Amino acid sequence: MPLFDQDNKKVKWEQFLKSGNRIFIGSNAAVPNALIDDLIADSAKLHDIETVHILTLSDNKWATPEHKDLFKVNALFIGGKNIREAIAEGRADYTPSFISDIPRLFRENVLPLDAALIMVSPPDEYGYCSLGVSVDIVSSAVKSAKYVIAQINSKMPRTNGHSFVHVNQIHAWLKADQTLPVLAQPSIDRVAEQVGQYVSMLIEDGSTLQIGIGKIPEAVLRYLANHKDLGIHSEMISDGVIDLIRSGVINNRKKTFHKGKAVLTFCMGTQRLYDFVDGNPHVEFYPSEHVNSPVNIAKNDNMVSINSAIEVDLTGQVVSDSIGYQFYSGIGGQVDFVRGASLSKGGKPIIALPSTTKDGKTSRIVAHITEGGGVVTSRGHVAYVVTEYGIASLLGKSIRERALELIRIAHPKFREQLLKDVRKNYWVPEYQESSPTSVPELGEIELKKFTFEEINYYLRPLAPADERRLQEFFYSHTKETLIMRYNHHATQMTRENACKLVSVDQHKDLALCFTQRTNLADVIHAVGRYYFIESHNCGEVAFVISEHKRGKGMAKTLLDEIIKIATLRDLDKLIACVRRDNAAMLKVFEKAGFIRKHSEEMDELNLELQLTATTIAEIEEQS
Template identity: 65%
Template sequence: MYTALPNRPDWASMLKSGNRIFLGSNAAVPNGLIDDLIKHSKDLHDIEVVHINTVSDSRWVEPQYSDLFKVNTFFINGDKMRQAVAQGRADYTPCFLSEVPSLFEQDVMPIDVALVMVGPPDEYGYCSLGVAVDVVFAAIRKARYVVAQINPNMPRTSGHSFVHVSDFHACIEQPQTLPEIPSFELDKKTERIGQYVSMLVEDGSTIQLGIGKIPNAVLRYLQNHKDLGVHSELITDGIIELISKGVINNRSKTFHPGKVVTSFCLGSQALYDFVHNNPHVEFYPVDYVNSPANIARNHNMVAINSALEVDLTGQVVSDSLGYQFYSGIGGQVDFIRGAAMSKGGKPIIAMPSTAQNGTVSRIVPTITEGSGVVTSRGHVHYVVTEFGVASLKGRSIRERALELIRIAHPDFRPQLLEAVRNHYWVPNYQKNFPREVPELGSINVKPLRIDGEEYDLRPLNPADERRLQEFFYSHTKETLFYRYNHYPTQMTREKSCELVSVDQSRDLALCIVKQKGSVSQIKAVGRYYLNTDEKSCEVAFVTREQFHGKGMASQLLREIIHIAKQRGLERMYACVRQDNKSMLKVFENAGFVRQPIDEPGELTLILNLEEKS
């Protein structure tokens, strides 16, 4: 049996002016201890308070306590803290979350007193750190004194979350309701981001998510996935339903298989009840959970984080708005790097395309003056907005710029293209900016399954310039002759750029691609050109030879006919060589009718769109 609990804290014997205290984190802020310290502070002054994210009223940062406390935070949470940092009453110290414990352990920031919240001791005297293990263990190990608030409402969590009462120098027993995070209402924009992100998550992946509308939207669109795992510094309510449905079963994890691994949780009381005595969810210190090397031990690790802005080279700003510090580095770089190192991993930045009610683009030519780059242009593989997915891995600066302009809000694309041209990243022959094809739906990608393989049907866009070149040079002479009626020998960068820089509101250019991670290869292209009468168009296709007869041209043609009808076109023309039997069959199966031969060797086919149901 454990011995009696330590006495209440005698602050005068443990603290002197100028000392440094650590304050417990996230949903486990020991407010009772802070109140007790304030009440008995007597002649104490300039006590430095260090902490990471705290979900609390943050009394210690209020102006009336500025003589008692000097706040130094690793993460800025809430308007009260932001205002204190902006006014110089509090400091912000940027640091990777995985490295915060080392600041305590290596005495870079020696801790005099650690104030922590725990659950009641068991029969052997062990208390659980509950919902917030994070950096608390390091503070407990290194502090000269450890003072605990024993809270009967604290869940008892599994993993490396236990501290013996003999480690405490003082304590108080005081109930405290754990703070609940309100649910986030999803709008259409956020849902669309969630859909795009979910398309990047393959069955069997291990995921990391933060908190907020976008993570909730992603979780909503993972309902039909299989065998997902979780390795995340933070878990929220969204995982409960996916676990109960068997979507998250951690079966495919290659690091801690069968277990959800986390460092802290934030959410509703239902979440806190869920983790209580739950052997399937394990809490570990953040230097273990957020270690990029440990993260990478999960194959197919998908890290999903957000940003305040991204520049056209891929630099990510996430802790500041210009000179105003907004949040913190947190675990973003830890997980982005770990996912990049993982076999099959995917580091993703997901964010709305605009801020301030659509008046400001989050995708910018250059980062705002005063802003800090948290995640470098070399870290991120994908950026997602409600307008699509930009793939950055292995892309040149010019290709990155075009990819990111494609997913920027349409209102800002022309000026982004013009601005980036000033830096010579985009050549002068790049005249058009990307456009959506609204007739494809809100998600401009249609998954296809052909011969048991997964493909995507989507619009061609300016970032496909190099891919279209590769597509051209993959063709045999026969394919080139059938498509162009002669033997072209070169597809210059300028010509390729012209072919992918399509005004999709007038002409149409679609492709079928095989997407595997950051590798994307065009398999088929279909397009129509609007005729001068603006009531008819001419359509053409080309497919990689090994995919002839697989139905790709037919898939593209069905989509093109649907879009042409939506746009009110009346007729569709096709010119095909008489000896191109396979292409003639594609058109005639779609209802095209041969016309009398005008020129030897070539047939014209017409589809009356008004008659076709």
């Protein structure tokens, strides 16, 4: 496979390169392996060629020990065979960079490029080749390098957007067909599925998404089938978007930037994905400096960024490029999209990760960052952290509140230790005695979505992190509501009292709430609970609903859930004590089957519901 110049004359590498030069190697699924092989075969007089690149799906032979005198590897993102090992062994370097900044490094000669080795499609009748599945930083390398040397591959898709390079920009080329590397769709395990479900609940209809690759992103996409009018503005896409685009779930109609188009910089997946983007007018590829620009990202209203992490500490710091001192991946586009989503009107930056390492022995929610670990995304940038145990909302939260939110979504076996650890360093008060507990009877996803009068609400357990929310809920009540709930005019809800009410042993007692999300805020509108009375194997039920949310069905729904859970826990009965003048609450209880009982108090009524094996079926039939 000879190398030719623009005049179709055979040329040698030494006409373009000399020892000590710096070359760029094409990215992701567009690594020009035939060019690398030809360079190695024709390199007798060359030494110490620095290679710069991001992720490369290849055997990456330039990073093997046998070629250490020819190539010096400088990875701007770590990944692919041999690269991570070369860096760990000190034979290669890692240069941390935001993807959006890398074009500037080339353009302003911070990392001047002597040559860019790229892969393109054959030219069309007008002389334009396509960068195909990897425009990303390849586009800027083409513009900045002294020489552009291309592998022309007939198997490279022709993608739309700003993906084209004219033949007069290419100084040398060789023709070599190369099947693009494929990434099989990952198998979705239970943990990834649960994380995906929780993340999908944060995505509203009409949102624009940035999403990556792997188990969790694929799981998120699987749970978006019932969403409407979603858009894509993402560094990359994988196979998971294909069916959502074909079905019209992703139609880009509500986008406010590049409306009507799915916008990305590269794609990786199976051959089905490469065939899908080939000539597809609805999917456009743009350079990283355009797609990853936080300013451009923020032009999309309701922008949702979904990224992963290696660990998150209890203040919200995100480590995602190293495991301790071992560099593992890179900064990539995470900060670009987190910042862009933060600036977007209605935007949501999300960090999603399993609560533990694969073996389950180590928590990925940590009291302090592992020594050597590097913070990629600061504690000031993160709005949501999601694990298989729920959603932690961090924006605007104090260190104390953040710690409690993150402990709530940590694996249960690590929660007590995390609470102990956090007391050593952060301002979690001594009266906060217990770590969060779960309500398994709600299901694996302890979050249920309900719609009342076309507004979405979420039913979930109360948790220690709700201390301030419960205070706000209390102080929103009228004097009349407080009298109905507490049978006296309660005037204060201290933090200590709020802490006691939200720090519930949910395995014994039960405390549920209805919340409404207004973009990044989570407001409590209703609370229902029972206190377990062991001597009678029963629970005493209590409710309070915001005045402006009454009559919508929240009380009935809360009571139905409480009855179901109490029945599953084999309680014999539920009891309640209600003021005689609280007609609305009496109606809710009696509709649920509670019977009035004798009361010695003149202003109160006692009610009782016997629980049987058929109770749950009866509730579901009524619903």
